[in-house]
Amino acid sequence: xxxxxxxxxxxxxxxxxxxxxxCYPIPRHDTVYWYQQGPGQDPQFxxxxxxxxxSDKGSIPDRFSAQQFSDYHSELNxxxxxxxxxxxxxxxxxxxxxNEQFFGPGTRLTVL
Amino acid sequence: AQSVAQPEDQVNVxxxxxxxxxxxxxxxxxxxxxxxxxxxxxxLQFLLKYITGDNLVKGSYGFEAExxxxxxxxxLKKxxxxxxxxxxxxxxxxxxxxFNxxxxxSGTKLNVKP
Numbered sequence: 001x002x003x004x005x006x007x008x009x010x011x012x013x014x015x016x017x018x019x020x021x022x023c024y025p026i027p028r029h030d031t032v033y034w035y036q037q038g039p040g041q042d043p044q045f046x047x048x049x050x051x052x053x054x055s056d057k058g059s060i061p062d063r064f065s066a067q068q069f070s071d072y073h074s075e076l077n078x079x080x081x082x083x084x085x086x087x088x089x090x091x092x093x094x095x096x097x098x099n100e101q102f103f104g105p106g107t108r109l110t111v112l
Numbered sequence: 113a114q115s116v117a118q119p120e121d122q123v124n125v126x127x128x129x130x131x132x133x134x135x136x137x138x139x140x141x142x143x144x145x146x147x148x149x150x151x152x153x154x155x156l157q158f159l160l161k162y163i164t165g166d167n168l169v170k171g172s173y174g175f176e177a178e179x180x181x182x183x184x185x186x187x188l189k190k191x192x193x194x195x196x197x198x199x200x201x202x203x204x205x206x207x208x209x210x211f212n213x214x215x216x217x218s219g220t221k222l223n224v225k226p
Contacts (some may be wrong), residue, residue, distance in 0.1 A: 004155075033214070042202060042216040043156070090155055100146060101214065103155040 002026055004093050004104035012110045013081050021076040021107045025093030031055070032074040033101060034066060035090040043090060049074060050096060078109075086111045114139045116205045118217035125193045126225055133188040133220045135203030144206035145186040147177055150219075151199045159201075162186060173197070193224045 005024040013019050025032050031050045035043035036059075045058035049068035060066070063081075068074045078085060088108050092101035115138045125131045137143055144163055148156040160171025167179045177188045188201060203217040 042218050044216075045214055092156075100158045100161050102158060103148075105155045 004091055004102055006089075006091050006104035006107050008107060009105065010108050010110075012112065014112050015081060015083065017081050017111075019078045019081060019109060021078070021089055021091075021109070023074045023076070023091030023093075023104060025072050025074070025091075026102055029093035029095050029102075030072060031094045031096050032068055032072070033092040033094075034060075034074070034076050035092065037088045037090060037106075039087075046076070081111045083111050085109060114205055114215050116203050116215050116217040118201075118203055118220045120220050121218075122221045122223065124223045124225065127195050128192050131190050131193040131197070131222065131224070133201050133203075133222060135186045135188065135217055136184050137186060137203075137205045138184065139205055143179075143184075143186075145177075145179065146204040146206070146214075147171065147175070147186075147188050148202045148204060148216075149173075149199050150202065156202060159188070193222075195224050195226055198222055198224045 007022045011019055033048040034046040036046055037043045046060040047066050048056045052068045063079050066076045088106045090103050090106045092103045094101045117136045119134055123133055146161045147159040149159055150156045159175050160169050160177055162169045162179045170176045175190050177186055179186050200219050200221050202219050205215050
Protein backbone atom coordinates (compact mmCIF):
# COMPACT_ATOMS: atom_id res chain seq x y z
CA UNK A 1 0.00 0.00 0.00
CA UNK A 2 1.16 3.52 -0.75
CA UNK A 3 2.52 5.46 2.20
CA UNK A 4 3.30 9.06 2.98
CA UNK A 5 6.40 10.22 1.11
CA UNK A 6 8.73 12.87 2.44
CA UNK A 7 11.68 14.45 0.72
CA UNK A 8 14.46 14.89 1.28
CA UNK A 9 15.13 12.28 3.94
CA UNK A 10 18.16 14.13 5.21
CA UNK A 11 19.09 17.79 4.93
CA UNK A 12 22.08 19.71 6.22
CA UNK A 13 21.94 23.50 6.30
CA UNK A 14 23.86 26.30 7.90
CA UNK A 15 22.50 28.96 10.23
CA UNK A 16 20.41 31.64 8.55
CA UNK A 17 19.85 29.50 5.46
CA UNK A 18 16.45 28.40 4.19
CA UNK A 19 15.05 24.91 3.74
CA UNK A 20 12.02 23.42 2.03
CA UNK A 21 10.57 20.08 3.10
CA UNK A 22 8.07 18.26 0.94
CA CYS A 23 5.32 15.85 1.81
CA TYR A 24 3.21 13.69 -0.48
CA PRO A 25 0.16 12.25 1.31
CA ILE A 26 -1.39 8.87 0.79
CA PRO A 27 -3.65 8.99 -2.31
CA ARG A 28 -7.17 10.25 -1.51
CA HIS A 29 -6.06 11.71 1.82
CA ASP A 30 -7.14 15.32 2.05
CA THR A 31 -5.51 16.39 5.31
CA VAL A 32 -1.82 16.92 5.97
CA TYR A 33 -0.09 17.56 9.30
CA TRP A 34 3.44 18.66 10.12
CA TYR A 35 5.27 17.73 13.32
CA GLN A 36 8.68 18.54 14.74
CA GLN A 37 10.41 15.98 16.93
CA GLY A 38 13.53 17.06 18.75
CA PRO A 39 16.04 14.52 20.12
CA GLY A 40 14.40 12.43 22.79
CA GLN A 41 11.17 14.39 22.61
CA ASP A 42 7.62 13.68 21.57
CA PRO A 43 6.33 15.02 18.26
CA GLN A 44 5.14 18.61 18.48
CA PHE A 45 2.31 19.63 16.19
CA UNK A 46 3.23 22.50 13.90
CA UNK A 47 0.44 23.03 11.39
CA UNK A 48 -2.24 21.21 9.42
CA UNK A 49 -4.11 21.65 6.17
CA UNK A 50 -7.47 20.34 5.01
CA UNK A 51 -8.47 20.66 1.37
CA UNK A 52 -5.64 23.13 0.72
CA UNK A 53 -6.65 25.46 3.51
CA UNK A 54 -4.83 25.84 6.79
CA SER A 55 -6.98 24.07 9.35
CA ASP A 56 -4.99 24.47 12.53
CA LYS A 57 -1.78 25.95 13.82
CA GLY A 58 0.39 24.70 16.63
CA SER A 59 3.84 25.70 17.80
CA ILE A 60 5.12 26.75 14.40
CA PRO A 61 7.66 29.62 14.50
CA ASP A 62 6.94 32.71 12.47
CA ARG A 63 10.07 31.91 10.43
CA PHE A 64 8.29 28.83 9.09
CA SER A 65 5.44 28.73 6.62
CA ALA A 66 3.62 25.94 4.88
CA GLN A 67 1.01 25.33 2.25
CA GLN A 68 -0.93 22.54 0.63
CA PHE A 69 -1.14 22.46 -3.14
CA SER A 70 -3.90 21.43 -5.54
CA ASP A 71 -2.48 17.91 -5.77
CA TYR A 72 -2.61 17.76 -1.92
CA HIS A 73 1.12 17.65 -1.44
CA SER A 74 2.47 20.05 1.14
CA GLU A 75 5.66 22.01 1.61
CA LEU A 76 7.15 23.35 4.83
CA ASN A 77 9.34 26.38 4.23
CA UNK A 78 11.85 27.26 6.90
CA UNK A 79 13.82 30.50 6.83
CA UNK A 80 16.58 32.02 8.96
CA UNK A 81 17.42 28.58 10.26
CA UNK A 82 18.69 28.31 13.82
CA UNK A 83 20.66 25.56 15.52
CA UNK A 84 17.57 24.70 17.54
CA UNK A 85 15.66 23.85 14.36
CA UNK A 86 17.71 20.65 14.06
CA UNK A 87 15.10 17.92 14.44
CA UNK A 88 13.14 15.22 12.73
CA UNK A 89 10.22 16.68 10.80
CA UNK A 90 7.31 14.37 10.22
CA UNK A 91 4.46 14.75 7.85
CA UNK A 92 1.27 12.78 8.35
CA UNK A 93 -1.87 12.45 6.29
CA UNK A 94 -5.41 11.32 6.91
CA UNK A 95 -8.79 11.26 5.28
CA UNK A 96 -10.92 13.74 7.10
CA UNK A 97 -13.71 11.41 8.03
CA UNK A 98 -11.44 8.80 9.60
CA ASN A 99 -9.22 9.47 12.51
CA GLU A 100 -5.84 7.86 12.32
CA GLN A 101 -2.94 9.73 10.87
CA PHE A 102 -0.38 7.91 8.82
CA PHE A 103 3.13 9.20 9.20
CA GLY A 104 5.90 9.54 6.71
CA PRO A 105 9.47 8.45 7.47
CA GLY A 106 10.49 11.99 8.38
CA THR A 107 13.11 14.45 7.21
CA ARG A 108 16.11 14.81 9.46
CA LEU A 109 17.23 18.42 9.38
CA THR A 110 20.63 19.32 10.76
CA VAL A 111 21.52 22.97 11.12
CA LEU A 112 25.24 23.65 11.53
CA ALA B 113 -7.21 21.68 27.56
CA GLN B 114 -6.58 18.30 26.04
CA SER B 115 -3.56 16.35 27.20
CA VAL B 116 -2.07 12.91 27.44
CA ALA B 117 0.25 11.61 30.12
CA GLN B 118 2.57 8.64 29.96
CA PRO B 119 3.89 8.31 33.51
CA GLU B 120 6.72 5.89 32.72
CA ASP B 121 9.75 6.96 30.72
CA GLN B 122 10.83 3.35 30.40
CA VAL B 123 9.32 -0.10 30.86
CA ASN B 124 11.47 -3.21 31.13
CA VAL B 125 10.00 -6.65 30.61
CA UNK B 126 11.37 -10.13 29.90
CA UNK B 127 10.51 -11.81 26.64
CA UNK B 128 7.40 -13.94 26.95
CA UNK B 129 6.00 -11.94 29.85
CA UNK B 130 2.96 -9.69 29.55
CA UNK B 131 3.61 -5.98 29.08
CA UNK B 132 1.66 -2.84 29.92
CA UNK B 133 2.46 0.69 28.82
CA UNK B 134 0.38 3.25 30.68
CA UNK B 135 -1.48 6.26 29.32
CA UNK B 136 -3.96 8.64 30.92
CA UNK B 137 -5.80 11.41 29.15
CA UNK B 138 -7.69 14.61 29.76
CA UNK B 139 -10.23 15.85 27.21
CA UNK B 140 -13.23 18.12 27.25
CA UNK B 141 -15.40 15.98 24.99
CA UNK B 142 -15.37 12.41 23.82
CA UNK B 143 -11.84 11.07 23.57
CA UNK B 144 -10.40 9.69 20.38
CA UNK B 145 -7.35 7.75 21.56
CA UNK B 146 -4.46 6.25 19.66
CA UNK B 147 -1.25 4.33 20.15
CA UNK B 148 1.75 4.71 17.87
CA UNK B 149 5.10 2.93 17.88
CA UNK B 150 8.37 4.44 16.75
CA UNK B 151 11.45 2.42 15.91
CA UNK B 152 14.86 4.15 15.85
CA UNK B 153 15.15 6.71 13.06
CA UNK B 154 11.74 5.75 11.72
CA UNK B 155 8.36 7.40 11.46
CA LEU B 156 5.51 6.68 13.81
CA GLN B 157 3.44 3.62 12.98
CA PHE B 158 -0.22 3.38 13.88
CA LEU B 159 -1.02 0.50 16.27
CA LEU B 160 -4.63 0.95 17.30
CA LYS B 161 -7.34 3.43 18.12
CA TYR B 162 -10.42 3.85 20.28
CA ILE B 163 -13.32 5.92 19.02
CA THR B 164 -16.46 4.24 20.38
CA GLY B 165 -17.62 0.73 21.06
CA ASP B 166 -15.88 -2.04 22.93
CA ASN B 167 -13.51 -0.88 25.61
CA LEU B 168 -10.94 -3.49 24.58
CA VAL B 169 -9.37 -2.55 21.26
CA LYS B 170 -7.19 -4.94 19.31
CA GLY B 171 -4.46 -3.64 17.05
CA SER B 172 -1.39 -4.56 15.08
CA TYR B 173 1.36 -7.00 16.12
CA GLY B 174 -0.76 -8.57 18.88
CA PHE B 175 -1.18 -5.35 20.85
CA GLU B 176 -4.41 -4.33 22.51
CA ALA B 177 -5.52 -1.43 24.66
CA GLU B 178 -8.22 -1.03 27.24
CA UNK B 179 -10.25 2.15 27.43
CA UNK B 180 -11.34 2.95 30.97
CA UNK B 181 -13.54 6.00 31.16
CA UNK B 182 -13.74 6.19 34.95
CA UNK B 183 -9.96 6.13 35.28
CA UNK B 184 -9.41 8.16 32.07
CA UNK B 185 -6.86 5.62 30.98
CA UNK B 186 -5.95 3.85 27.76
CA UNK B 187 -3.19 1.40 28.66
CA LEU B 188 -1.42 -0.57 25.94
CA LYS B 189 -1.02 -4.28 26.57
CA LYS B 190 0.37 -7.42 25.05
CA UNK B 191 0.05 -10.90 26.56
CA UNK B 192 3.54 -12.07 25.58
CA UNK B 193 6.32 -9.61 24.75
CA UNK B 194 8.86 -10.12 21.98
CA UNK B 195 12.36 -8.69 21.81
CA UNK B 196 11.32 -7.05 18.53
CA UNK B 197 8.66 -5.06 20.44
CA UNK B 198 11.44 -2.93 21.90
CA UNK B 199 10.72 0.60 20.68
CA UNK B 200 9.29 3.95 21.70
CA UNK B 201 5.54 4.02 22.24
CA UNK B 202 3.41 7.15 22.06
CA UNK B 203 -0.13 7.57 23.25
CA UNK B 204 -2.13 10.31 21.52
CA UNK B 205 -5.52 11.93 21.87
CA UNK B 206 -7.50 13.72 19.25
CA UNK B 207 -9.52 16.75 20.23
CA UNK B 208 -13.19 15.98 19.59
CA UNK B 209 -13.84 19.70 19.19
CA UNK B 210 -11.04 20.16 16.70
CA PHE B 211 -10.59 17.22 14.47
CA ASN B 212 -7.23 18.28 13.20
CA UNK B 213 -5.24 18.53 16.38
CA UNK B 214 -3.35 15.61 17.88
CA UNK B 215 -1.76 15.66 21.32
CA UNK B 216 1.03 13.18 21.95
CA UNK B 217 2.27 11.86 25.25
CA SER B 218 5.94 12.09 26.11
CA GLY B 219 6.62 8.53 25.00
CA THR B 220 7.58 5.35 26.84
CA LYS B 221 10.62 3.36 25.88
CA LEU B 222 9.88 -0.35 26.01
CA ASN B 223 12.82 -2.68 26.54
CA VAL B 224 12.15 -6.37 26.08
CA LYS B 225 15.05 -8.55 27.19
CA PRO B 226 15.68 -12.10 26.01
